[in-house]
Amino acid sequence: MVYLNPKERINGCPPTTTQVIEDVKPTTTRIDDATWRAQGLALSRQHRGWQFDVADWILQGIEQYGAATAYDTAEELFPGYSRTTFMEWASVARAFPTLVRTKDFPDLYFGHFRAVLAVRERPVEVTGSRAEWLKQAQDQKLSVTAFRLAIANRLEYNQPTVTSTPADTVAEAKPTPPPKPKAKADADYSFPGLSIKHQQDLNAMAELRRITPAKLAVLAVAEFLEAHADEVAAGEAAQAMRRAEADAAKEAAQAIYQARLQEQRAKSEAYQEAVKAHLDRLIPLTEYAQNNEMPPEYYQARRWLNDNQRAPLTKIEEIVGDLVAMMPAVDEPDWARDTVEEKVAV
Numbered sequence: 207m208v209y210l211n212p213k214e215r216i217n218g219c220p221p222t223t224t225q226v227i228e229d230v231k232p233t234t235t236r237i238d239d240a241t242w243r244a245q246g247l248a249l250s251r252q253h254r255g256w257q258f259d260v261a262d263w264i265l266q267g268i269e270q271y272g273a274a275t276a277y278d279t280a281e282e283l284f285p286g287y288s289r290t291t292f293m294e295w296a297s298v299a300r301a302f303p304t305l306v307r308t309k310d311f312p313d314l315y316f317g318h319f320r321a322v323l324a325v326r327e328r329p330v331e332v333t334g335s336r337a338e339w340l341k342q343a344q345d346q347k348l349s350v351t352a353f354r355l356a357i358a359n360r361l362e363y364n365q366p367t368v369t370s371t372p373a374d375t376v377a378e379a380k381p382t383p384p385p386k387p388k389a390k391a392d393a394d395y396s397f398p399g400l401s402i403k404h405q406q407d408l409n410a411m412a413e414l415r416r417i418t419p420a421k422l423a424v425l426a427v428a429e430f431l432e433a434h435a436d437e438v439a440a441g442e443a444a445q446a447m448r449r450a451e452a453d454a455a456k457e458a459a460q461a462i463y464q465a466r467l468q469e470q471r472a473k474s475e476a477y478q479e480a481v482k483a484h485l486d487r488l489i490p491l492t493e494y495a496q497n498n499e500m501p502p503e504y505y506q507a508r509r510w511l512n513d514n515q516r517a518p519l520t521k522i523e524e525i526v527g528d529l530v531a532m533m534p535a536v537d538e539p540d541w542a543r544d545t546v547e548e549k550v551a552v
Contacts, residue, residue, distance in 0.1 A: 257316040258307060260284070261299030264292055273440040294433035298323065311340050317350030318343050323432050324357055324425060358415045358425060397423065480519055484526045485511070491533045504532055 237245075260280070267276030280292045298320045307319070322339045343353045397405065412422040431438075495504065507529050511522065 255307070255316065257295050258299055258304075260292075261295035262304065264296050265299055268296070268436075273436060273443070290433060293436045294320070297432060297435050310337070311344050313344050313347075314340060315350055318348075318353050321350065321354040321357055324429060355415055358417060358422075477519065481515075481522055484519075484522050487526055488529055491529055494533050501532065504529065 264276050264280055267279060277289050277292055281287075281289055284292075295316075298316065301323060302319050307314075311318070318340060322336045322343075325336050325339060339353075339357065342348070342356075348356065397408075400408070408419050408422060412419040415422060417425075507525050511525060514521075
C-alpha cells in the first residue's frame with residue numbers, strides 16, 4: 207500500500223482503495239532468495255535486541271542523570287510504553303550484561319532473558335541456574351512462550367535431585383510417603399477484590415501451565431516486584447537523600463547556633479573588658495575619697511554603678527566621667543585613659 211502525506215489526501219480523507227491501487231506501480235527489480243532471506247535475518251536480529259538497546263540507554267541515563275530524569279525522558283521519547291515497562295527492561299539489562307547476551311546466547315530474544323529472571327533466589331539443585339536455562343532455550347530453539355511455560359512448570363513440580371543409593375542400603379531406606387491430597391481450599395482459591403473475569407482468566411492460565419491459581423499468583427507478584435526493583439531502589443535512594451538533606455540542615459542549624467553563641471560570648475567579653483577599663487579610671491578617686499569628704503553626688507553615682515552592672519556602655523562612661531570630674535586636684539593617670547580608649551576601640 208502507498209501512504210500519502212496529508213497534502214495528497216482528498217478533502218482531508220484517506221484515498222479510496224481504487225485510488226491506492228492506481229498509484230501502485232509494479233516492481234521491476236527482483237532479488238534472489240538468499241538476499242531476501244538475509245534481509246529478513248537482519249530484521250530478525252534487530253527485532254531480537256531492540257529492547258536491550260533501549261534498556262542500556264536508560265541505564266546509562268540513570269548513571270549520569272539519575273533514575274527520575276532517565277525514566278521521564280524515556281516516557282517522552284517512547285510514548286507507546288509505560289514507565290513500568292522501562293523499569294522492567296532496565297532490570298533485565300542490568301541482570302544480563304551485553305557480553306553475556308551477544309557472546310553466550312546470541313540467538314535468544316529479550317523475552318527469554320526476562321522469563322528466566324523468575325529463577326532468581328531459588329535453590330539451584332531444584333531449578334537449575336539461569337545460564338543452564340538459557341543454554342537449554344538456545345540449544346532446543348525454544349520460543350519465548352514455550353520457555354516461559356517450561357520454567358513455570360519446573361518451579362511448580364520439580365524436586366531436588368536424589369542421588370542413587372548403594373544396593374546394600376536400599377533395603378534399609380524408608381519408603382517415600384504418598385503425596386498429600388490437595389486441600390479443598392486450594393482448589394477453590396480466589397482473590398478478594400479480583401473481578402470474576404480476571405479470576406476466570408487466572409484459572410484458565412493456571413490450568414494451561416499446570417499449576418494452581420495460587421502458585422500462578424505468586425509467580426505474577428514475583429515478576430511484578432522484579433520488574434519494579436528499580437522503582438523500589440529509587441524510592442530507597444530518595445529516602446536516603448531526604449535523610450541526608452535533613453541531617454545537613456540540622457548540622458547547618460547547629461553551626462549557626464554555635465556561631466551566634468560564640469558571637470554573643472565575644473560581645474559579652476568585650477563589654478566586660480570595656481566596663482572594667484572605665485572602672486579602672488576610678489581607682490585614684492576611690493583612694494582620694496577614703497581620706498577626703500565627698501559630695502552626696504559621688505556616693506549616688508557609685509551606688510548607681512554597683513546596681514547597674516549591665517547598663518549601656520555609653521551610660522557607664524558618662525557616670526565615670528562625672529565622678530572623675532569631682533576630683534579636680536588629682537590628675538587622671540595616663541595609663542587609665544589610654545586603657546579605656548583602647549578597650550572602647552576594640
